[in-house]
Amino acid sequence: MNELLPSQPSKKPTLSGEAALRLLRDTTEAVVVINDKNDIVLFNKGAERLWGYTQDEVLGHNVKMLVPEEIRHKHDDYINRNRETGINTIVGAPREIIFQNKDGDHITGELTLSSCKMGDDGKKYYLASIKDVMEENYRKKLLDLQNTVFQSLSTEMQIQDMCDLVCREVENFVPNTVAILVLINKEHRLHVLSGPGMPRRYAAALEHVTLSDADLMALSNDLDEAATVVWDSYKSLGVSLGLHNCWASAIKAGNGKISGIFALFSRNMNKISDWPQKIVAGCVPFCSVLIEQYEARHHISQLANHDPLTGFLNRTAIHKILKSLVGKPGDNHFAVLLLNLDRFRDINDALGHANGDDFLKGVAARIKSLCRSHYILSRVGGDEFVVILPDTRVTNAMAFAETLIGGMEAPIEIGGNFLAASISVGISMFPENGPDGESLIGHAEAAMRLAKKEACGTFRVATPDDHAAAQDRLVLGSALRESLAKGLLNLHYQPQVEAKTGALYGVEALSRWHHPHLGNIFPSRFIAVAEDTGQIEAIGAWCLEEACRQIVKWDRDGIVVPAVSVNLSAGHFRKRQLPEMISNLLTQFGIAPTRLTVEITESVMMDEIKDTMDVLHAIRALNVGLSMDDFGTGYSSLSRLTRLPLTEIKIDRSFIMNLEHDANAQAVTTAVIGIGNRLGMTVITEGVETEAQYELLESLHCDVMQGYLFAKPMAPKDLETWYRQPRKIMPAMQKAQAQKQVQKQAPSGQPKSK
Secondary structure: OHHHOOOOOOOOOOOOHHHHHHHHHHOOOEEEEEOOOOEEEEEOHHHHHHHOOOHHHHOOOEHHHHOOHHHHHHHHHHHHHHHHHOOOOOOOOOEEEEEEOOOOOEEEEEEEEEEEEEOOOOEEEEEEEEEEOHHHHHHHHHHHHHHHHHHHHOOOOOHHHHHHHHHHHHHHHOOOEEEEEEEEOOOOEEEEEEOOOOOHHHHHHHHOOEOOHHHHHHHHHOHHHHHHHHOHHHHHHHHHOOOOEEEEEEEEOOOOOEEEEEEEEEOOOOOOOOHHHHHHHHHHHHHHHHHHHHHHHHHHHHHHHEOOOOOOEOHHHHHHHHHHHHOOOOOOOEEEEEEEEOOHHHHHHHHOHHHHHHHHHHHHHHHHHHOOOOOEEEEOOOOEEEEEEEOOOHHHHHHHHHHHHHHOOOOEEEOOEEEOOOEEEEEEEEOOOOOOHHHHHHHHHHHHHHHHHHOOOOEEEOOHHHHHHHHHHHHHHHHHHHHHHHOOEEEEEEEEEEOOOOOEEEEEEEEEEEEOOOEEEOHHHHHHHHHHHOOHHHHHHHHHHHHHHHHHHHHHOOOOOOOEEEEOOHHHHHOOOHHHHHHHHHHHHOOOHHHEEEEEOHHHHHOOOHHHHHHHHHHHHOOOEEEEEEEOOOOOOHHHHHHOOOOEEEEOHHHHOOOOOOHHHHHHHHHHHHHHHHOOOEEEEEOOOOHHHHHHHHHOOOOEEEOOOOOOOEOHHHHHHHHHOOOOOOHHHHHHHHHHHHHHHOOOOOOOOO
């Protein structure tokens, strides 16, 4: 070894080679010298402490035994390249480098490398001086990682990405390891937040762990007990997957609750130093912050994307999912089921809203129990739910709808009451029923409404015709809204004639719509669209105002129209503001209340809730007429007539069409006229088109008639012309007029002719 440091004659004080070698061997810093063959020729005490080898174990061996296993096969090439080129890429300034000690532990050192040529043949020797900077290095890296995490929290970076970043960085700190961050949820169950390098089988095993109160108490008392939770019980599985050691720490939140576990697993078979445990402990503070942020953001996400009552996805979230499903490539098929509870309002009215909410939660739980794990569940409205069935054809969707409907038959206990839920289901299919989520939901809703209309507690599948109808509603609904705003709707008026005298009793106001591009649109078509699109109330309010304005104009022009009847939808009569609105219109236009009649449908008569009844009585209190339109076409009973403040009954035209030949139609018409007369109501018959019909109705003592026999619906100017010209007089009218003339001409004091 003396040839390493040959003494040179000099006048100045010199150090002998033997003394220099003793200094190198005894220095606290690790020193390693290799010869021209890369064999270790000097390995001092500092090196023994750093690597854990004795001199006898390393001297004469290739220096690659001191570097990590993964780069040993390349190490000689690094040194030989420097020997051959003379370019000092590895010699000179200090640099940080990773070594591997005898136990397989990766250690960080600051390496300073020097070289010199020795002997007559000029062989190059290298001297390496290594300073242990493990502790300083890890502290700096942990501080840098902590700063990165805290800076990321102020950005839009996802918490999942931050957790993955921490795990990967720690794996870089300690090579050949796997890091994992675990959340302990409210149910004390483990949930792997991040573990990008963790074998899936091991992560799945941890996901099934639920901690007891005793486990949480032990973790709270000693954070290092976390290794017992994530390693001791699964060590055999870990070893089979190539994991041999584990360092772990529980994470305690600011409120003292154990919120998670951070763990580091080693793939090295040999037990290495305690530094990995120190690194794990150093990560705990910012891992705690990450878990708090995850829980906070998760809570915000729950509020933004989930229904607070049932926990299902809300309308916004389900549309996002539908958008992603529609955008999937390939032969993509799925079903959308829209479920609506039948008669849910009755439960709210009878048991109160609190019990109604409990019932909804019970229904949601029942739906969830009937669904497979990959089905997507949403509550999109008060009593409406959506279930998406991925990768499903229509036959399977129909079978599942039957399962849902049948599964609701078992009663749900709510507030001591056992209630059976009945649902109506509409089904739409992708791609058959639309290119986007809005279309699919809309078609499913239309199919559901059809199911409710035809038979509650059943399902219907959306058809291409439904698609065309939906498009029609979309186009017409938009055009109707625009026309209503621009005043493009108008009213026509059909006269109502007193059966006995032929005098004008009043007129019925009928909405008409001529669109500049779509042309004339039948009322039956656009009124249905108005009801579906929520515009029917606006149309009703416009009709009332326009009718009042027209009455004033006719009065000014000398056209005496005793009364105008205006049709209103059932929705109007649920609004407590309706009587006030009518009163304000009468005051605004200076019209006597008797000049206005409001027509209601049989659905209003069947809707005997207090608000509706109060509105009807308030309208009659104004002295405005109330007329039952199209009586006999619904399912109302005659007994209900006695409970409503009606002034008129209108017999539907369907009874009049075959009145002359249909004995049943004659019987119903006779009964209605008789009951109306006995109740003091005026009976009006619609659709009178022939003299024979007139004669028969007149003989039955019908009060007023309306139909093409007298006049069709007309624009205001045409009605003025009709009003001023001679009108059609029936024989019975002539007879009544003659009797009236005789009565006028009879001398006073003499009996008048009957």
